[in-house]
Amino acid sequence: STPFVVAVDGPSGSGKSSTARGVATRLSLAYLDTGAMYRAVTWALLQRGTDLGDPAAIARDAVDLRLESGTDPQAPTIAVDGADVSEAVRGDDVNAHVSPVAAVPEVRSMLVDQQRAIIAEATGGIVVEGRDIGSTVAPDAPVKVFLVADAQARAARRAAERGGADEAATAASLAARDAIDSTRATSPLTRADGAVQIDGTHLTLDEVVDAVVQLVEEAR
Ligand code: C5P
Numbered sequence: 001s002t003p004f005v006v007a008v009d010g011p012s013g014s015g016k017s018s019t020a021r022g023v024a025t026r027l028s029l030a031y032l033d034t035g036a037m038y039r040a041v042t043w044a045l046l047q048r049g050t051d052l053g054d055p056a057a058i059a060r061d062a063v064d065l066r067l068e069s070g071t072d073p074q075a076p077t078i079a080v081d082g083a084d085v086s087e088a089v090r091g092d093d094v095n096a097h098v099s100p101v102a103a104v105p106e107v108r109s110m111l112v113d114q115q116r117a118i119i120a121e122a123t124g125g126i127v128v129e130g131r132d133i134g135s136t137v138a139p140d141a142p143v144k145v146f147l148v149a150d151a152q153a154r155a156a157r158r159a160a161e162r163g164g165a166d167e168a169a170t171a172a173s174l175a176a177r178d179a180i181d182s183t184r185a186t187s188p189l190t191r192a193d194g195a196v197q198i199d200g201t202h203l204t205l206d207e208v209v210d211a212v213v214q215l216v217e218e219a220r
Pocket of ligand 1: 012013034035036038039098099100102103129130131132133177178181
């Protein structure tokens with residue numbers, strides 16, 4: 001039988017990571033941050049000097065990267081070719097370039113295959129967060145959440161996480177990524193069939209986690 005999957009999708013800064021990790025911790029499930037995988041590919045291509053304006057170059061240089069995802073919700077990690085890049089992938093250069101890299105179909109098919117393999121091994125169940133989990137990676141997931149929040153709330157949260165970064169610049173960066181992520185041809189960010197939308201704007205993290213845990217309890 002396939003492992004129990006909780007799919008958590010939504011735009012940048014909606015609180016997906018905190019929510020997904022909170023749910024996984026509460027229910028002793030594994031956790032997969034698929035955004036970290038797209039970030040790690042982007043980081044590696046930046047290191048390699050790949051022309052990120054050229055989708056063919058991106059596809060060519062991405063294929064032989066070896067990613068390893070650590071699935072502990074308390075300490076998730078991402079490594080590429082043996083180097084732990086968990087911190088490095090959060091930098092501004094990766095933020096600025098990840099969406100065009102993630103729009104390349106060959107990158108997506110490679111990572112979706114890896115994500116499905118990780119899910120298949122998570123026999124105790126797994127919370128998977130991203131943009132296309134409920135629509136593409138795990139369309140049969142018994143629980144699908146589409147987490148949203150006001151643009152201003154998302155920017156304020158992300159700026160605070162980044163040690164008081166400029167809120168207007170953060171809002172612009174989130175909006176730029178969402179625009180590309182929502183309009184790309186291959187599995188754009190969208191609310192999947194059967195996904196329950198939760199608006200976290202006026203909820204605490206605990207309240208959002210409670211809501212998702214309740215959906216899990218109803219589903220299993
Ligand atoms: O979730 P996070 O903000 O770390 O994701 C970084 C970027 O990776 C997103 O803006 C998007 O371009 C891409 N992504 C994606 N599909 C996923 C997860 C992330 O395209 N499942």
